[in-house]
Amino acid sequence: MAKQKTDGDEGLTATVLNLQRMSTEDGPGIRTTVFFKGCSLSCAWCHNPESISPERQVVWNRVHCLCCGTCVALCPQEALVLKDNEIRRDRDRCTLCATCTEQCPTLAMEMLGKTWRLDALVAELLKDRAYFERSGGGVTLSGGDPTYQAEFARALLQRCRALGIHTALDTCGMCNPGVLQRLIEHTDLLLYDLKLINPEQHKRYTGASNRVILDNLLAAADQIRSSRPQARIWIRTPLIPGATALDGNIAGIAAFLVDRLDGLVERWELCAFNNLCTSKYERLGQQWMFADTPLPTAAELDHLHRVAIASGFDASRVAVTGLSRLERARKEQAKSTRRPDPDQPAAPR
C-alpha cells in the first residue's frame, strides 16, 4: 500500500447532508453513515434529491412553519416573501447566508448541508465505537457520492481505518479512476451501484453513460484482488419501475457480475423503489417523475429476484430489500389518523 500523506488533513472540511446513527442497512453490523453532498449523476428516481447538488440548500418545511415571518423580516437580501401561509424564496437573490435557517424558531427553514471539519467528524463518529466493535460494524461513506469530495473522503476513510474502525464506501462509481483507487486503499467494503447495464438507458436516466462506471468497477475489482484481498464488494441495484426493474436489465447486470467479477461480489442487493421522498422534491421546488409511481408488489419483487438468480448469480448472495405495495397500502390507510410525516433526510438509494 502506498504511504499516504496525512499532514494537513486536520484542516480539511466537507459538506455533509446528514449523519445516520445506528444504520443497519449500509453494510455489516451497526454503522454510522455519512451522507456527503454532491453527486456526479442525477438519477431520475433519486431518493435523496437534496444530496445531488454539492452546494448547501435552503428548504422550507411547511408542516413545521408557524408563519411567524421571522425569516422574512430578517433576510438581508429580502429574498423571502410570506404569502397565503407559504414562504417563497427568490433563489436568485438568496446568498445562502443562513440568517433565516439560524433564526427560524421551529427549524421550518432548514439549511441542507453542514460543513464538518475532519477532526470534529471523526470525534462524532467515534461516539458509537462500542456498537461498531460489538457488531462488526463501522462507518459508511455515502451520499450524494463521497467521490465528489474525494480528498476529504480519503482522509476520513484513512483516519477511521487507522483507529481500527471498519470502513465502507457507498458510491455510484462515476468518478476519475484515480480517485476511486485512492479511496479503495482505505476501504474495507465497497458498496457499488449498478443501476442499468445498457449505456444509452443509463445516460437517459442518470445523465451519463455507464462506461466509466463499469470500467471503474473492473479496475476496483483488480485492485482488490491484487492489493486488498480482505476487502469486499457488495453491488446495489435500485429496482425502479419501468426503468431498472426490467427483466433484461437485471439479467444483464447478473451476466456482467458473473462473467466479469468472477465470484468477487459477496452480495448483490436489489433495493425496491419507494416514494417516501415525494415531499422532499416538493420542498426543493422540483417535479419528480416517479411521484405517482406505485410501489412494486411483492410478486414483482419476487419475480425480479428469480430473474437475478436464473441468470447464474449465486442465489445465496442475492438480497431483496425494501417495501412492497401491499405493505404500503396498509400504511396509507392508517395515514388518515396520522399527522404528515416529517420524513427523515436520509433515505439513500
Next chain:
Amino acid sequence: MSSQSALHSPVPIKEPHNLSERIQRLRDFYFSGIERSWNNEFTCWTTGTPWDVVYDEMTFYIVPETYPFMQPFRASTLQVARQVGLPDDFWSKSLVERRAWFIKEVMVNYLPQEILPGDLLAGARFNILASRCWSEKEAKERDRLIYGSQGSRARMKWFHSHGYGNAGATSGHLIPDHQRALEIGWKGIHQDLEARLNGMSVTERRGPKGAQLRAMLTASTMARDLAARYASRCRELARQQEDEARKAELEQMADQLDRVPWEPAQTFWEAVQALWLNHMLIMADENYPGPGVSFGRIDQLLYPYWSRSIEQGMDREWGKEILKCFWIHANTAYDAMIRVGGNQGITSGYGQLITLSGMGAEGRDLTNDLTYAMLEVIDELSPLLEPKPNVRLHANSPEELLDRLVEMIATSQGAPFLINFDERSMAGLLRQARRAGVEHLIHQDNVFDYAPVGCLENTMVGNDRSGTVDINLNLLKAVELTLTGGKDMHPVVDPITGKTDPVRQDGPATGDPRTFSTWERFWEAYAEQTRHLIARSAEVYEASESIRARFCPTPYLSCLVRGCAEKGLDITQGGPELNFVTVEGVTFATTVDSLLAIKHLVYDTHQTTMDELIRALTDNWKGHEMLQARARYRAPKYGQDNDEADEMAFKVMELWTDETWTYQTRSTGRRFRPGMLSWNYWVSDGDILAASADGRPKGQFLSNAICPSNGADILGPTANSNSVGKALGGRATEGEGDFAGYFNSLPNGASHTITFSSSLLRDREHKEKFKAFLRGYCDNGGTCLQVNMVDVELLKEAQKHPEQYRHLLVRVTGYNAYFTGIGRELQDEIIARESHKQLG
C-alpha cells in the same frame, strides 16, 4: 435506525403454545376474569371493635388515583368485614403479637383452602384486609397522626397537589431470604427465634424486643399450619377423585405439604410449593397484593432442587409444568380488586419480579438449564403478566442466552422481560455501600448477588428493604420555584372542593431571577430549591414512616429478612441489615431540558429575557408560540449524545443525588438513596406541574424516568443510550470507577425504554445486529432497558378494536400493561413514540 424500510409484516400477537390441557385450562380460567367461579379478591376481617380499621391508606400514598377513595375504602372494608373470634387474653398482648396471631388465625382457620382443578400447587387465597388490631387508644392516636392538620394525609396531599410528587411508607418491594427458608425450613427459623428469645434477659423479654420475637415465633408457624390444612384438603379431594393420575398427584401434594415449608425442601416440586406458600403469606401479612414482593435470582435459588430432581428422573417438561402452575398462581394477586376497572395501568403495577441469569464471582456467568426452562415457560405462557421477569446481562453473557432473548423479543410485542445490566448496576450498589458506610454488607465479593425488585430497582437479597417506590420526587418543581423565587407559579385549586390554596413562600426565597445576571447565579438558586425539594420529601415521608413503625408491624415478613430477629426489630422499624428509602427522581429530562433552554435562550444567545420567559410560562405559552418553538427546537436537548447537554444532565444528577444521600429517617434510621423510576406519574403529574421552559405546556406529559423527553430522541437508540450512560456518570478514563470502570449515581437503577421498529428484527442478520446493540448498551448505556417492539399500525388497530387485542402487551415505564387496558392518552403516547420519529 435507517429510514430505509424493509420487507416485513406486522408482528403477530403472541399466542401461548406448548401448553398441556391442564395449563391451558388454568390459563383460560384465569383470563375469564370476573366470570370465574373462584377468585382471590380481598376478604376483610375484623376484631369486631367499633374503632377497628382494616384498610390502611398509607401504603397507597404513592397511588394518587386512590386519594379520593381513602375514606370510602376505610368505611366500606370495615362494613363488609367478618368478625374473627378473639382469645380472652388478646388485648393484653402487644400490638405485634396481636397482629401475628390475627393474620395466622385468618389464614389458617377462616379463609377456605382450595385447590383448582388440575393445579399442582397449594396456596390459593391470600388477598386479605385484616384488622390492624389496634386498641381504642392506639386507633385514636394513629388517627390523630394521620388526619390532623399536620397529619400524614394532609402533608402527603399537599405535597402531591403542589407538584412535588408523592411519598409514603409502602409495602412490598424487597426480596426476602427465600434461600434460608427453603434450606432450613420454617422449623429452622422457628428454632433460631426460640434460641434468641431464650437468650434474652428477663427485662429484654418483657420489653418490645421480647414481644417482637414472640410475635415472629407465632408467625413462623403460620406456613406449617396452613400447609397442614392444604394437605387435608388434598387428601379429601384425592378421596373424591376418580381419575387415578389426578388422585396420585393430589396424594403426592398432600405428602409434600406434610413436610414443606416446615422442613427443608428436598425436591424441585417441594421447593416450588414451599416458595409459593412462603411468598403468598407475605402478601397476606402486609395486606398488600404483591407489588414488588420479588423473588430475586430464582434460577439460582431453585437450581439445586431442579438439578437434583432432574438427576433423580424428573422429566424436564414436568418441571416446567410445575413452574407454569407457579406462574398462574402469581397472577391471581391481581384478583385483589378484580371488580375495579383499571385505568392508566394502575392494575398493572404489581411486579412480583423474578431475576434470571447474570454474573457470579469473578465475572463468571451463572446462566443454567433452569434459566432456559423459565424462559421457555415465559414464552409458552406469553402473554401473561406475572411474575415479571428481569434478565441480567453482562460482558460475559453467553451467545446462546442472547439468541434466546432476541428470538423472544422478535416474536412478542416487545421484550417479555426487562433487561438489567450488571456492570452499571453493581457500580451503583458499590457507590451506595461507600456513601452509606455499609461496605461490610455490600462489597466486591458479594455485589453480584444483587437482584432487582418490582421492575428494575436494584437491592441486595434477603437483608435489604430499600423502599424503592416510597418517594417519587418531581425534580422539575425546583425549576419552577427558582423562576418564582420559591412560590408556586399558579395557586393550587382542589379539584373536588374547588377551594384555592393561597400562594405562599414555600421554598427558600432565592430572589427574583430577573435580577440574576449570570447563568451561574441562576444555577445556585436552582440548587438551593432542589435541596429544599429533597428536605420537603424527607419531612413528608417521615410522617407515614413513623406511623408505620409504631402501628403497622409485619412480623411474618420480618422472619424472612435478615437483621430483624438479630435486632429484635420489625422490618417496619428498621430491622433489616440494609435499610434504605429510595427517592425516585421523576421528570429528569424535562428538568435538564428546561435548564438547558433557560441557559441557551436567556444567558448564552440572549434570544429572550428572563422576564419574557417567566411571562410565557405563567401564560402557559399562550401568545408566546415563537418563544415556545425556540425552547423546543433551538435549545439543546438531553438524549442526543450532545456532550454539552449531557454534561448538564450529569450536573443535575450529581446535585440531587449528592443531596439525597445526606438524609435518613428519624424514626427508623433508614438512609436515603437515589433512583429513577417514574411509574405513571410522568403522565398524571403533567396536569399538575406548570409549563416548563423546555417548551412543554401544562397538561402535557413529563419525561419518563431516565428517558429523553418525548420528541428529543431523534438520533436513534445508540445516541439515546450514550446520553443515558453519560448522565449516570459514564465510564472511567483512568482508575476503576465504582466497579470495573463504570460509574453510577443511581444505586437503585434507572428505567430506560426504547421503542424499536419491528423491522429491525426481520431476519437472522438483523437479529445479530440487535444482539450487538444489547452488548453495546452494556458498555455505554444505563442499568435497565425495556425494549418495546411494536408496529404502529398494530397499535392503532388495537385502539380501534380493543376487543380483538385483549392480550396485546406493552411496556410502560417499568411495568407491563395490556395495551387496551391503559388510558387513551397513554396509548397515544406509546404510538407517538414509535420508532424515533421526530415529533413536530
